[in-house]
Every structure is written in C-alpha cells, then in structure tokens.
Amino acid sequence: MTDTGNMAVQTVSLFDFSNADQIGLWKPVNDVVMGGVSSSVFRESADGCALFTGVVSLDRGGGFASVRTIPLRLNFNGFTGLALTVRGDARTYKINLTDHRSPPGLQYQVRFDPGSDEWVTIRIPFTDLVPSNRGQILSSRWQPDLTNIRTLGLTIGDRQAGPFALGVRAIRSYVHQNDNEDQEATNTPGRIGQ
DSSP states (O other): OOBOOOOOEEEEEEEEETTTTHHHTTTEEOGGTTOOOOEEEEEEEETTOOOOEEEEOGGGOOOOEEEEEEEEOOOOOTOEEEEEEEEEEEEEEEEEEETTTTTTTTEEEEEOOOOOOEEEEEEEEGOOOOEETTTTOTTOOOOTTTTEEEEEEEETTTTTOOOOEEEEEEEEEEEEEEEGGOOOOOOOOOTTOO
C-alpha cells in the first residue's frame, strides 16, 4: 500500500532527474537474465526528466523489465520512506531495494499505481516493503537493513505484456514530521561514511 496523504513531511532529494548525470546511475535488468525477451531503457525524456520505457514480453518464460541503480550505500536511518514524483501510463509498477545482506535475487518491493498522464508524488513507507525472490513473496523474517541500502530499482511485471512508459522526475526520502516529534532525522541519505 502507498501513502498519498497530505501530511506535513520533511524530504531529502536522492535523485533529481533534471540532472542527466543522475539518469546514468540507473541500468536495465530485464527478463533476458532468465531467457525472456523483454526490453527497457532509462533515458532522458524531452521534458527534462527520466523515462523508464520499453516492452514487456511473455515469450520464452519472460514477463518483467526493470532498471536499478549502480551499487550504492544509502543510509535511511530515521526516515519514513521514499517519495516518487512520477507520471504513469495506467500500469502498476514496483519500487525495489536491496541491502548489503541481500542474497542474490532477494529484493524488498512495494507496488504502486501512478495513474496516467499526470505528475503525482507517491509516498511509499519503508514499513510496506515486502521481501521477495524472483517474484515470490518470502517470509517476514527478512527485513531490510535501512542503514545500508545497496540499490534502488523500478520494475514492471506481473504479466503486464506490451509497451510501457513511466516518467520519473525525482526520488526523495521523507520523514513524517508528526512521526518524529521528539527526534529529528539528522541523517542525510548518502554513501555511508560521507
């Protein structure tokens, strides 16, 4: 579930895709890794944001397309979740995270529906993250280490064949101000040790 409420929040920018250099930090990872033929790119769009676009194919056992960051070391200690400013195409997407302990294939995911043709900001609480491995939900004993997140990613799957296009302006971390009345988020997400 995603939080689209109007609570007062404090945000910190992680990715501002009006900066083309930030788009280059994301790479496609499609179902070709398991024999499928889906394709995707993450590129600069004409309106100065990022565009996650491609075609999902169910041929040859496939069915997903994704992009993810190069390996990072983000610290979200004290933050409530991620805020995505996106423009959708009436399809459902997932945001994915991996941490330093994640075995191959393990991701923490949340589905989100950005609607279509309008820019919206969707807040996704970290408490909504669900552990999964190659699309299969795992037991809740797997919890992400939010002090050492390695990658962020976007995925379209769930047998949604055909072309897709998700515009992405920004990804930010946020804190609900009333969630932390007695303590302030003093961490700025960034590479650990910076």
